[in-house]
Amino acid sequence: MKKITLAAALLMSASAAFAQSATEKTGVNSALGVAPSTEDFVMQASASDMFEIESSKLAVQMSEDEATKKFAQQMITDHEKTSAELKELISSGKVKATPATALPDEMKEDLDELAKLKGAEFTEEYHDAQVDAHEEAVDLFTRYSKEGENADLKAWAAKTLPALEHHYKMAQDMDKD
Template sequence: MRLVSMIAVFAVMGGVAMAQSPSTSEKLGINSALGIAPATQDFVTEAANSGEFEIQSSKLALDRGDQVSKTFAEQMITDHQKVGSQLKALVQSKNIKVTIPDGVSSSQQSMLDKLKSLKGADFDKKYRDDQYSGHKSTLALFERYAKSGDNPDLKQWAEQTAPALQRHLKMAQELNGSASN
């Protein structure tokens, strides 16, 4: 009964949030909690933002991280630059009417600012935690869009990209289990 009440509250909040901004329910995690696919613009925005966060945070790791973090960071930069290029090319070639953001979200910028203030083991711990949580939420985003997204080309791309994100999540989980130096 309590679960039904929570779902009803999320549904009402989602309706209110949708009236305010098309991406609010996605940003608040309501869509994710209910297993609802994001709108196409929300998917593209969140996919681009998360990829850019991976690149920027991993560039910091190349400067501040231990060798284990640096090795992981190199892979993240390479892979997420490739995925970002694929997204831009797909949107352009299929003339999908969305805007691809250039940077990160405000919450991701706060995370980057926090990382910039850390060094040594504190940096590695925060970087590794961010990588795990970021890949977990990004994988869920891609899986929801692949299952129920409304643009067939993006839906197929999300489905094709999800296994790489699953590998990244597993790598991030292993990274979190390794000892910091």
């Protein structure tokens, strides 16, 4: 009987974790303004950083627009810094979660599509991708900084948020041109 009860408890906790991740993945948490779990936040924040870095490396190489290249270089520098800070929180034991080790399929597909473009078409799509990515990052960091469950990660999200908001505004301004 004990084995069945333990198995049922593990199954229920796994189901609850999956349900929370599913609501985060589908955008339900965002629509309701609900903070993601620590695991979801770390996974999404680290994946977002990876996408920003990789798409911006492409922009440095492929964009013909100097303002875009300058913005892209800033994104690489800033997002490498936030990636390192997040890894430090995890390695110090202050945060118990696993960062993304590869881009999620949707982000990988977006990056692959971006890499196929050239010239002005590339720059336009890069600008659009930056607006979208930073809008999502601002939402994610805002929700976690307000109601996240890990105090150290919550403080880091709050500290990082103004830079992400600035990136978002810069991306919007570039996208208007």
